[in-house]
Amino acid sequence: MQEQPRRQSRIQRKNRETILTAALREFSARGFAGTTIDQIAEAAGLSKPNVLYYFQSKDAIHTELLRGLMDLWLGPLRDMRAEGDPADQILAYARRKLEMSRDYPQESRLFANEVLQGAPRLQPILGGELRELVEEKSALIALWIAEGRIAPVDPHHLLFSIWALTQHYADFEVQVRAVLGPDHDPYAEAEVFLDQLYRRMLRVQPRE
Known part of the structure; x- marks a missing residue:
């Protein structure tokens, strides 16, 4: 037994x-x-x-942190649903990713450091669970485009751009705050900017 x-x-x-x-x-x-x-x-x-x-070992600690981080990181993408307005779904994802950069900056930098080193402990997840999830959501975005509900964009690069534009505020927070100065809230301002950016990008233009 x-x-x-x-x-x-x-x-x-x-x-x-x-x-x-x-x-x-x-x-x-x-x-x-x-x-x-x-x-x-x-x-x-x-x-x-x-x-x-x-x-x-140190490796065991690092691996456990990364596994917990990936569960956290993938949650907002899993929450993107076919129901509801497509632009709202995509903007909700971008907003949640920005909130995670604000609330979990150390975790974001841990992930960035791992990827910059070639992701030796994350390759099974990146090429497995993450890739499968991205393919699923990219197919959903492609369906919305085919239905004429959002403007044509490359689904994969749309997701990559959201990752880049949101995680930047955690990974380069010192630079962002130094440039903006103490009178600015970078996350609140970024939320407004990202909403404007992606709504314009995804808006279907009326036919002339």
């Missing part, structure tokens, strides 16, 4: 979350190569052996 995994105690769960939170901060700032178990342990306020009790 296979032994069932033991349930973690409240303290064990708390320690795991503390380690993951500290590791996220270190990885997003230093990248994978620039981060050590010793740095994670110090940031978590735990000993190195204590960290290694919960995670066998």
Whole structure:
């Protein structure tokens, strides 16, 4: 009979979350190569052996963070539905991605660092679950175009542009805030700009 995994105690769960939170901060700032178990342990306020009790290696911590991040990252795209107005659905997706850049900047930078390194720990997801989801939603966008409900655009590059224009505010937040200055709310202003940009792009032009 296979032994069932033991349930973690409240303290064990708390320690795991503390380690993951500290590791996220270190990885997003230093990248994978620039981060050590010793740095994670110090940031978590735990000993190195204590960290290694919960995670066998730095790679194991990084992989768990990325898996959790991808679940979070794919959620808004999964929520794009065939029902409702197509432009509203696409704008809701762009808006949610912008909100995630605002609310999860460290996670965004963790993902960006991984991709810049060739995504060695994300390739199965990028070429599998993400690709399948993008194909599904691209087919939906293509259907809306064929029905004349939105203007013709390349569905894949429409999604790529949303990723680029929203994640920029997290990955280059220091630059954005330095350029705009302290009197601006970059995320509120970006939401207005993206709404205007994509509504104009997707609006079907009347036939003359």
